[in-house]
Amino acid sequence: MCNINTLHNFYRHTFFLYISGMGKAKRPKLSTHEFFEKGHLHYLTHISIDNVIFGFHDNQLKVLLLEWKETHRWCLPGGFIFADEHIEEAAIRSLKSRTGLDNIYLQQFYAFGDPNRERTKHGISPPAGIKKSWLSERFITVGYYALVEFSKVVPKPDEFSESCQWWDIEKVPTLILDHNHILEKALQSLRLNLNDYPVGKDLLPQKFTMPELQRLYETILGKQLDRRNFQKKILALDILERLNERKQGGAHKAPFLYKFDQRKYEKAMKQGLKFGLQ
Amino acid sequence: MCNINTLHNFYRHTFFLYISGMGKAKRPKLSTHEFFEKGHLHYLTHISIDNVIFGFHDNQLKVLLLEWKETHRWCLPGGFIFADEHIEEAAIRSLKSRTGLDNIYLQQFYAFGDPNRERTKHGISPPAGIKKSWLSERFITVGYYALVEFSKVVPKPDEFSESCQWWDIEKVPTLILDHNHILEKALQSLRLNLNDYPVGKDLLPQKFTMPELQRLYETILGKQLDRRNFQKKILALDILERLNERKQGGAHKAPFLYKFDQRKYEKAMKQGLKFGLQ
DNA sequence: TATTATTGTGTACTACAAACACAATGATTT
DNA sequence: AAATCATTGTGTTTGTAGTACACAATAATA
Numbered sequence: 001m002c003n004i005n006t007l008h009n010f011y012r013h014t015f016f017l018y019i020s021g022m023g024k025a026k027r028p029k030l031s032t033h034e035f036f037e038k039g040h041l042h043y044l045t046h047i048s049i050d051n052v053i054f055g056f057h058d059n060q061l062k063v064l065l066l067e068w069k070e071t072h073r074w075c076l077p078g079g080f081i082f083a084d085e086h087i088e089e090a091a092i093r094s095l096k097s098r099t100g101l102d103n104i105y106l107q108q109f110y111a112f113g114d115p116n117r118e119r120t121k122h123g124i125s126p127p128a129g130i131k132k133s134w135l136s137e138r139f140i141t142v143g144y145y146a147l148v149e150f151s152k153v154v155p156k157p158d159e160f161s162e163s164c165q166w167w168d169i170e171k172v173p174t175l176i177l178d179h180n181h182i183l184e185k186a187l188q189s190l191r192l193n194l195n196d197y198p199v200g201k202d203l204l205p206q207k208f209t210m211p212e213l214q215r216l217y218e219t220i221l222g223k224q225l226d227r228r229n230f231q232k233k234i235l236a237l238d239i240l241e242r243l244n245e246r247k248q249g250g251a252h253k254a255p256f257l258y259k260f261d262q263r264k265y266e267k268a269m270k271q272g273l274k275f276g277l278q
Numbered sequence: 279m280c281n282i283n284t285l286h287n288f289y290r291h292t293f294f295l296y297i298s299g300m301g302k303a304k305r306p307k308l309s310t311h312e313f314f315e316k317g318h319l320h321y322l323t324h325i326s327i328d329n330v331i332f333g334f335h336d337n338q339l340k341v342l343l344l345e346w347k348e349t350h351r352w353c354l355p356g357g358f359i360f361a362d363e364h365i366e367e368a369a370i371r372s373l374k375s376r377t378g379l380d381n382i383y384l385q386q387f388y389a390f391g392d393p394n395r396e397r398t399k400h401g402i403s404p405p406a407g408i409k410k411s412w413l414s415e416r417f418i419t420v421g422y423y424a425l426v427e428f429s430k431v432v433p434k435p436d437e438f439s440e441s442c443q444w445w446d447i448e449k450v451p452t453l454i455l456d457h458n459h460i461l462e463k464a465l466q467s468l469r470l471n472l473n474d475y476p477v478g479k480d481l482l483p484q485k486f487t488m489p490e491l492q493r494l495y496e497t498i499l500g501k502q503l504d505r506r507n508f509q510k511k512i513l514a515l516d517i518l519e520r521l522n523e524r525k526q527g528g529a530h531k532a533p534f535l536y537k538f539d540q541r542k543y544e545k546a547m548k549q550g551l552k553f554g555l556q
Numbered sequence: 557t558a559t560t561a562t563t564g565t566g567t568a569c570t571a572c573a574a575a576c577a578c579a580a581t582g583a584t585t586t
Numbered sequence: 587a588a589a590t591c592a593t594t595g596t597g598t599t600t601g602t603a604g605t606a607c608a609c610a611a612t613a614a615t616a
Contacts, residue, residue: 046322047418087391087418111389111420113365140325140365140420142389211594228596229574236572252593253581489563506565507605514603524613530562531612 027082032159036126040134043080048141049091050078050179052186053099055150055166056203059212061219062166063183064098064155065175069162071124075176076183077164078141091144098164100154105147105202109189112182113140122177145186147202169219190220198239198275201260209247209255210234237273239265305360310437314404318412321358326419327369328356328457330464331377333428333444334481337490339497340444341461342376342433343453347440349402353454354461355442356419369422376442378432383425383480387467390460391418400455423464425480447497468498476517476553479538487525487533488512515551517543 028042053064065074079094081087088106095104118138119125126133155164167173169187174180193199199220200213214230234240241261246254306320331342343352357372359365366384373382396416397403404411433442445451447465452458471477477498478491492508512518519539524532 044324044416044418047325081391081418083416084393086393087389090391108389111365111386113359113368113420115362115364138322138361140322140359142391142418209594226574226576227594228576231595232597233573246594248582250593251583252591253583253595255594487563504605504607505563506607509564511604524563526613528562529614530560531564531614533563 032127033130036130036133036135039080043082043134045134046137046139047087048078048080048139049087049094050076050141050143050182051091051095051098052076052143052145052183053095053153054145054147054169054186054190054203055153056216056219057150057166059215059219061169061216062150063169063172064153065165065167065172066098066157066161067163067165068176069160072162073176074167074173076179077158087142088144091142095144095146097158098156099148100156101148101152105197106144107146107189107193109143109145110182110185111140111142112178114178117141117177119177124176141182143182143186145190147199149203149205151205187220194220195275198237198260198265201265207243207245207247207257207259209257211255213258237268237275239268239273310405311408314408314411314413317358321360321412323412324415324417325365326356326358326417327365327372328354328419328421328460329369329373329376330354330421330423330461331373331431332423332425332464332468332481333431334494334497335428335444337493337497339447339494340428341447341450342431343443343445343450344376344435344439345441345443346454347438350440351454352445352451354457355436365420366422369420373422373424375436376434377426378434379426379430383475384422385424385467385471387421387423388460388463389418389420390456392456395419395455397455402454419460421460421464423468425477427480427483429483465498472498473553476515476538476543479543485521485523485525485535485537487535489533491536515546515553517546517551 030039030042055062055064064077066077067074077094077098079090079097081090085093088108091106091108092104095106096102115138116122117140118136120136126136150166153166155166157164172180172183175183190199194217200208200216203216204212210231211227213234214225214227217230218225239260240258241264243257243259245257247257248254308317308320333340333342342355344355345352355372355376357368357375359368363371366386369384369386370382373384374380393416394400395418396414398414404414428444433444435442450458450461453461468477472495478486478494481494482490488509489505491512492503492505495508496503517538518536519542521535521537523535525535526532
């Protein structure tokens, strides 16, 4: 028995139409209208990626968010997966288009599969003139988090968004869909990952001070650490080099600058070094 | 420019057909033919789940595999997601239909998104008489691993498989698609999870001996542990109860039996206890 | 009854984590 | 120029957890 219920099932009911020219080199350029009406000819339906892009500035952990046109609601930058594209490639492509950066530390952390992940159920509709869209279907999204150097990022909104901005992790507003939940899960994963990866390598500028590195760990963990023990532990990893330079300009005593020593770092990683900070 | 290339894009090109009666209570029963030809009317396309079901028997870690009819190739038991179903529900449903068990410890560990995850690219075709199927499209799969009590499982093949059997983790054959890779990743996740969850609770029978628990950890970690230190650490968690009973029947001195104490366990979990065994 | 493989238990040593204090510095104030 | 201030740089002590290790007790077997 067939019968109308929601848009929900639209893009699972399929007739026929072949396309070509989907090689990696040649990604189609779609107009907004084409994207909503014919995006399913190019992208996988029912599945997307969302990026939680972390940065660190002014001693605060930040996350890069997009503001939608018209509704002015905020969301995580995400994207869709081309038919022949690796899901991680899609995440990298999205990341590059939002930040301008290549070669970013990227980590998949969870797939979100609630059946309510459907735009129409949350009052989000396609632009005027478009009745049905693959985008109104239920989506499962795979979350990635990225660690980027704040100062190198040039945030770029996409065609659907008003702006692209850093938000203090403590001040993130209510986001669309389950994006607050996704962000929370990303933070949890990042915290766990602290023990296996020296996140400062990606989040801090090349030269940084020990207090800066400590603030970074403190904001991610959400608690204070003992200055002396922190330094002892970090230096014991033997992946940092202390420069003969001090950070000038701040009030009070000028702290030494450090940088990650790539050779030492690789050597340490080979030995499966543990970055244990709790 | 439109042109025929592969089956690849078939189910992303969609016309129209609504269905109803997709409520959770009423799952449609499809014939094999219907499943291949019309499954996309009921399930999400391009996305699946795969379960890595771990058991423990004869001092060996085991995994439950399915053998396909005709080709006799082995694979992980998996499934598809109903349009209105939570992805985790789909994993639970699949798990129940393979093992007969409810209430299983289940953990999502990774989403596999290689564009080569396409059955036609691996010489797997739909049954005779079916030319095109949503199942021949590229799939992204979300991996879950489950921990079950070996003796309680009654393996049940599905309609497409010849048999459903336990395999010693060391002797798993070459599986279809990237299923060996998925299994490997599941094992890695399980190893990491050892530090946060007392896996013996789900993998062992209610009553078990300390040597059995130790073998479990040893097979998962792939290395020997010191008997005395192991016991000390485990007992220090204060989640086990030693019974006034010994395991009879083995050669040599009869070891004490233990069981998990649910009350102690919950108390310990609240305090965020660490199960640190390396 | 002797033998054998395995279980049950405790102690010394080492490495890492946590707590803690004071001198040195560079900018700022007086 | 001198005093003040907040912060940096550094080392010791104590406690806890991990590692290495040995011998007596036991249940089945020879």
